[in-house]
Amino acid sequence: MFICFEGIDGSGKSTHLNYFIQKLKLKYANSISTREPGGTSTGEQLRVLLLHHDLSVESQIMLAFASRQIHIQQVIQPALDDNKWVISDRFVDSTYAYQGYGKKGNIDFIDNLHKIVCNSLYPDLTILFDIDPIVACQRRQNREISVLDNFEKKSLDFHQDVRNGYLKIAKHNQAQGHKYIIINADDSIENIQKQLDEIIFNILGSQN
Ligand code: ADP
Numbered sequence: 617m618f619i620c621f622e623g624i625d626g627s628g629k630s631t632h633l634n635y636f637i638q639k640l641k642l643k644y645a646n647s648i649s650t651r652e653p654g655g656t657s658t659g660e661q662l663r664v665l666l667l668h669h670d671l672s673v674e675s676q677i678m679l680a681f682a683s684r685q686i687h688i689q690q691v692i693q694p695a696l697d698d699n700k701w702v703i704s705d706r707f708v709d710s711t712y713a714y715q716g717y718g719k720k721g722n723i724d725f726i727d728n729l730h731k732i733v734c735n736s737l738y739p740d741l742t743i744l745f746d747i748d749p750i751v752a753c754q755r756r757q758n759r760e761i762s763v764l765d766n767f768e769k770k771s772l773d774f775h776q777d778v779r780n781g782y783l784k785i786a787k788h789n790q791a792q793g794h795k796y797i798i799i800n801a802d803d804s805i806e807n808i809q810k811q812l813d814e815i816i817f818n819i820l821g822s823q824n
């Protein structure tokens with residue numbers, strides 16, 4: 617089972633992923649969490665380039681896919697072959713949302729790289745944390761971090777485009793048969809955790 621958490625910066629996906637993986641491991645120990653860009657030592661180096669260097673959108677796309685291919689080859693595919701649950705903080709939808717819809721990069725280029733570089737691997741389930749960028753921005757400002765990455769520094773309009781992009785991607789991919797659950801990320805942490813518990817229960821139940 618391959619599950620990805622997606623959403624704009626400050627939507628709470630890392631907070632909720634931590635909760636999800638802890639709860640999941642109590643019921644299915646054979647589970648791992650990972651992230652993009654990154655997930656491997658090479659990928660983490662590419663993450664620094666993508667997040668902290670001034671690059672063209674095409675270079676950003678190529679770096680994201682270089683990191684993704686290594687991530688799939690070294691971590692995701694071996695774990696799936698081993699019947700593990702893989703929970704990833706971001707995957708290909710982030711490239712569509714940030715580089716495609718946010719930075720207005722070429723969507724066909726992303727489609728082609730996804731086919732060629734990732735063999736069109738798609739998650740079994742994507743959990744999308746949807747939130748107004750104004751609320752997400754307030755949350756980011758409250759967070760205790762010193763160095764903001766290039767995307768966190770961008771304007772409200774950029775994050776609005778990324779949010780709308782995510783919703784379009786979800787609609788488009790659902791029509792192709794991919795499974796999405798869209799969570800209102802402005803809900804309380806407690807309510808979101810209940811929804812995550814239900815997701816774990818429903819998937820594990822349907823596997824028995
Ligand atoms: P992301 O990984 O999406 O950038 P984080 O998980 O780091 O977001 O969350 C950003 C901040 O918002 C953190 O300080 C976190 O505690 C807080 N937060 C997350 N979810 C909620 C929520 N539902 N309500 C209020 N605050 C939240």
Ligand code: TYD
Pocket residue numbers: 625626630652653667680705706707708710711712714715765767768
């Ligand atoms: P994020 O996952 O939110 O990490 P943190 O919680 O440490 O801030 O940040 C990663 C950033 O990388 C985020 O701003 C989105 C960006 N990104 C892309 O622009 N393209 C991609 O393909 C991926 C995977 C991430």
